[in-house]
Amino acid sequence: MGSHWGEKIRRYLQSLYPVAYQRWKVVLISSLVVFLILLVLQPFGISGIRQHKFWILVGFMGVTAVSLSIPMYVFGKLFPKFYKEETWTVWKQIVNLLQILFFIAIGNWIYSTFVFGWGLRWDVFCAFALFTLVIGLFPTVLFILLNQNRLLAIHLKEATEMNLHLQRSVLPAESVETTQDSPFLLFQGGIRESLELDSKDLLYVESNGNYIRVNYQKAGKNVQCLLRATMKQAEEVTAVCPLVLKCHRAFLVNVRKVVKVNGNSQGYRLLLEGCPEEIPVSRGYSKQVKELIEGISGD
Known part of the structure; x- marks a missing residue:
């Protein structure tokens, strides 16, 4: 039974997944989501800020955009074989997600060091990494799973329609x-x-x-x-x-x-x-x- 589920999971992780061809939208939407999360939850002492809070949060959004752009744009040039569209799979998308979260954590950690004067402390970085992972991992993995099934259903339906046109x-x-x-x-x-x-x-x-x-x-x-x-x-x-x-x-x-x-x-x-x-x-x-x-x- 365990080997059966293990094989199903392995096949699913190796199934194809679409590459984001409008990467700027991913960067923009993700940065806005981070801004809204920080605005609503206000972790890391943000709730205690009395002056310039809005612009500090805008700074977090900008740092997130830069941190996202590195794996989204630079890594594809450095490692073209790994990022090849024809072989992009679910497990690669999850790995890409984890490294994006890692870069966001680093970027926000460095930014917070200058804004709040905390210094480059390891415990602060661990807190940022844990918060980023907890907030970002579950919804994005869930999105990957749902989006893969949604796109598969759409493309199968449209392929069937095109085949009917070809047959007629x-x-x-x-x-x-x-x-x-x-x-x-x-x-x-x-x-x-x-x-x-x-x-x-x-x-x-x-x-x-x-x-x-x-x-x-x-x-x-x-x-x-x-x-x-x-x-x-x-x-x-x-x-x-x-x-x-x-x-x-x-x-x-x-x-x-x-x-x-x-x-x-x-x-x-x-x-x-x-x-x-x-x-x-x-x-x-x-x-x-x-x-x-x-x-x-x-x-």
């Missing part, structure tokens, strides 16, 4: 795409490197460091071509084709080739015609992808 599509791609609607695309790489293909044959483009990998169909087979180019250059090439759009920071996809949509808590993953790979869709692009799929599927 009555016209095959060849019958609705004319030569004018299906322009040729010319991808330029390094010296004497180029690839020209009909846009209706394009599956997707993937960014790979200083290169792009163009995946397309040729004579009924899937073909890949690696070119030295940037994703921005690939976007400029495909701008002439309205059915090719960016669905992720590292992917451009030909929506006409989508045959199925899978949903998870992070968003959607697209299955393309004759393509074994699943193409991720970030939350920031999900609305545009959904609208385009529903728009070309005959409704």
Whole structure:
């Protein structure tokens, strides 16, 4: 029985979790929450302050914003592999939460040292760390659990709706795409490197460091071509084709080739015609992808 629950917990902790793509909102809302908690509860002797209390609390809010910004913005640059969106899971989100609470405790401890003249005392830091953990850990972990289930349900429902649109599509791609609607695309790489293909044959483009990998169909087979180019250059090439759009920071996809949509808590993953790979869709692009799929599927 214990091993059964242990396995369920392990699988849940390893399940995917969405990365916050509007990090400034997280910083702003969290800072305001800290301000309101301090205003209402007034711990650490704040209740005894007679002058400039409001501005001192605003200072706590500012320190919280700075403390949050370090793990939210800096750590992602320093440790890109750990913070990779495609492998972001529930346990990583909880670890990230704990380090955010740790930085908030340090920031408020240092700020209080200067405001109240306590000195950098270890017992004061422990009090700040304990208070931050008690106040912040339970509601945020609960939010993670509820939010993961909420987003999973939403994305599964929307993926089902998109699949119904795809199934109801009555016209095959060849019958609705004319030569004018299906322009040729010319991808330029390094010296004497180029690839020209009909846009209706394009599956997707993937960014790979200083290169792009163009995946397309040729004579009924899937073909890949690696070119030295940037994703921005690939976007400029495909701008002439309205059915090719960016669905992720590292992917451009030909929506006409989508045959199925899978949903998870992070968003959607697209299955393309004759393509074994699943193409991720970030939350920031999900609305545009959904609208385009529903728009070309005959409704």
